[in-house]
Amino acid sequence: MTAMIDIRDLRVTFGRGADAVAAVDGVTLSVRGGESFGLVGESGSGKSTVLRAVSGLNDEWTGRIEVAGAEQGTKRPKGFFKQCQMVFQDPYGSLHPRHTVDRILAEPIAIHAMGDADARIDRVLRDVGLGPAFRFRYPHQLSGGQRQRVAIARALVLEPRVLLLDEPTSALDVSVQAEILNLLRRLRAEHGLTLVLVTHNLAVVANLCDRLAVMNRGRLVEEMTVEELRRETAREPYTRQLLRASQGYDRAVAESFRDYA
Numbered sequence: 613m614t615a616m617i618d619i620r621d622l623r624v625t626f627g628r629g630a631d632a633v634a635a636v637d638g639v640t641l642s643v644r645g646g647e648s649f650g651l652v653g654e655s656g657s658g659k660s661t662v663l664r665a666v667s668g669l670n671d672e673w674t675g676r677i678e679v680a681g682a683e684q685g686t687k688r689p690k691g692f693f694k695q696c697q698m699v700f701q702d703p704y705g706s707l708h709p710r711h712t713v714d715r716i717l718a719e720p721i722a723i724h725a726m727g728d729a730d731a732r733i734d735r736v737l738r739d740v741g742l743g744p745a746f747r748f749r750y751p752h753q754l755s756g757g758q759r760q761r762v763a764i765a766r767a768l769v770l771e772p773r774v775l776l777l778d779e780p781t782s783a784l785d786v787s788v789q790a791e792i793l794n795l796l797r798r799l800r801a802e803h804g805l806t807l808v809l810v811t812h813n814l815a816v817v818a819n820l821c822d823r824l825a826v827m828n829r830g831r832l833v834e835e836m837t838v839e840e841l842r843r844e845t846a847r848e849p850y851t852r853q854l855l856r857a858s859q860g861y862d863r864a865v866a867e868s869f870r871d872y873a
């Protein structure tokens with residue numbers, strides 16, 4: 613399989629002079645088409661900054677970013693967003709509070725002049741496990757999990773090949789987290805999606821990903837498969853420390869997620 617996302621020597625610096633912070637300090641990684649890839653590390657290690665550069669949300673980067681075979685500049689053409697969509701942590705903040713679900717989903721369809729809005733909205737709502745009754749509700753009438761389903765539907769309605777997920781379950785209750793992870797797993801299989809997931813929770817990565825990279829202070833310190841993570845064969849002391857410290861990588865939690873498969 614060829615790379616769906618290819619990042620070479622990515623650097624992102626915030627601030628200038630003595631205050632400059634190298635949030636991402638020379639990251640190189642490659643994600644294959646159809647693969648689910650986790651980016652993990654402590655808070656502040658630069659995970660979200662990598663994702664934001666790939667998504668086009670941050671245009672202050674240097675290096676090389678290729679998505680679906682196309683080299684990306686700092687400004688993204690409209691067509692890029694049909695290929696690559698992002699889902700955020702907070703489904704409360706990411707949906708317009710005064711727009712109905714229908715309007716939230718109709719907007720990207722209109723921007724990309726895709727047509728068939730009615731049928732597309734119905735289909736994508738069903739796809740994320742929400743019936744047509746949800747179409748005319750407002751975000752405040754939905755639970756956290758339902759809102760995150762709407763946010764996923766909004767990303768999916770353009771039929772992208774890549775979903776970038778920034779802590780997609782960490783704002784949700786534990787039982788709802790498992791539902792959303794199961795949904796993402798199913799959508800990935802049904803649509804052949806490539807997923808890149810940023811999280812501090814190794815159980816989420818163990819549940820959803822094939823492979824992961826560990827970040828520390830803006831650098832990628834280790835890459836491994838989820839199999840290796842399970843066997844705890846991390847080589848780098850930092851990764852081992854993260855494994856130990858992570859309230860996330862707890863076998864019981866990882867296994868409990870499996871039960872929902």
Ligand SMILES: Nc1ncnc2c1ncn2[C@@H]1O[C@H](COP(=O)(O)OP(=O)(O)OP(=O)(O)O)[C@@H](O)[C@H]1O
Pocket residue numbers: 626627633635653654655656657658659660661662812
């Ligand atoms: N817009 C910004 N302006 C200034 N500094 C920033 C900005 N965004 C991130 N940073 C800094 O860059 C570093 C990396 O942040 P980033 O959010 O990528 O880390 P993270 O690993 O995703 O952590 P978290 O899980 O807390 O989001 C941190 O030191 C952060 O304070």
